[in-house]
Amino acid sequence: MQTPESFSAPSADAPERTELLAPDAGGLARAVDLLRQGRLVAFPTETVYGLGGDARDSLAVARIYAAKGRPRFNPLIAHVSDMEMARGLGVFDARAEALAARFWPGPLTLVLPLAQGSGLSDLVTADLPTVALRMPAHPVARALIAAFGGPLAAPSANPSGRVSPTRAAHVMAGLSGRIAAVIDGGPCAVGVESTILGLFDETELLRPGGIAAEEIEAFTGPLVRPGHGPRPNAPGQLASHYATLAPIRLNASDTRPGEVRLGFGAGAADLNLSPQADLVEAAANLFHLLHEADRIAQGRPIAVAPIPDTGLGRAINDRLRRAAAPR
Ligand code: TXA
Ligand code: MG
Secondary structure (H helix, E strand, C coil), rough: CCHHHHHCCCCCCCCCCCCEEEECHHHHHHHHHHHHHCEEEECCCCCCCCCEEEECHHHHHHHHHHHHHHCCCCCCEECCCCCCHHHEEEEECHHHHHHHHHHCCEEEEEEEEECCCCCCCCCCCCCCEEEEEEEEHHHHHHHHHHCCCCCEECCCCCCCCCCCCHHHHHHHHHHCCCCCCEECCCCCCCCCCEEEEEEEECEEEEECCCHHHCHHHHHHCCCCCCCCCCCCCCCCHHCCCCCCCEEEEECCCCCCCEEEEEEECCCCCECCCCCCCCHHHHCCCCHHHHHHHHHHHHCCCEEECCCCCHHHHHHHHHHHHHHHHCC
16 A cells, blocks of 8 residues: 555655665665665666666556656566566466576566466556566676565666666666666676567567577577567557547546546546646556546546646556547
């Protein structure tokens, strides 16, 4: 449960002093402390620096999007420190177990069916029935996740649209004032993001990366290449992927008879994304309240209050437009 004061924790709108932490016991303890408060800590991995937040806390995950200025809620990778943690989040069949045994820890991300009761925020999976998991090889990343005792959501620690960071100084240059801390673990050895495999009916290469596809194919046999599989490789791109059953009317300044109202800010509403008109809180609530609105509506139209198209509001509006897209 979120306490009311967690809504007023520093956000991207209120600059905070970003701490530079050493990769030692004291630095890790401080990082864990901050993560437990739902705040963001960038940490080294062998590929690039990740912008870490508690993957089970929707407010923390919403803050990741806010800090990066991402215009879209694409699903994020949940980083784990051991197989027990991994198996609590994703469903591992024999193929997944074999790939993990061969390539983890390391720059390989596996997209698997989401485990029941995973506890992951629906902002991490972007409400998909699958989850992307990675066990990084960097000792500081592993030690941090183990000490935290849970999965960290972590996209690359750069502002959206900028080059991925491979040194703590890169992270500072891009995100200082927008996140709580950076752990300085020196330069990243690999320097490009992890390779992503989708373990669907076939094994699909969703993103080339730190482990060459050929090295994986020597173990698995031929992979289905990007764009050649049955599904689009970036699920969020599918216009009506997030469609509700009920029709949605966006930017609804009024509520018409028979409509269910999903509000934002003050005013009467059946459900409210954020009564205080806080975009981070609205993002954290978005998927859950869309499901709830759909359930309450029973096919009646859903009227969604206008959401400012600034900061996280852009990503919220992007998702709402997809949910409202004709299908
Ligand atoms: O090396 C890396 O992977 C770095 C370090 C920090 O670990 N992280 C990283 O995260 O590159 P990010 O958020 O930039 O990339 C996540 C990718 C996106 O392309 C996203 O579409 C894909 O993973 N992804 C995540 N969940 C997915 C899912 N359920 N299905 C398909 N793709 C998924
Ligand atoms: Mg990135």
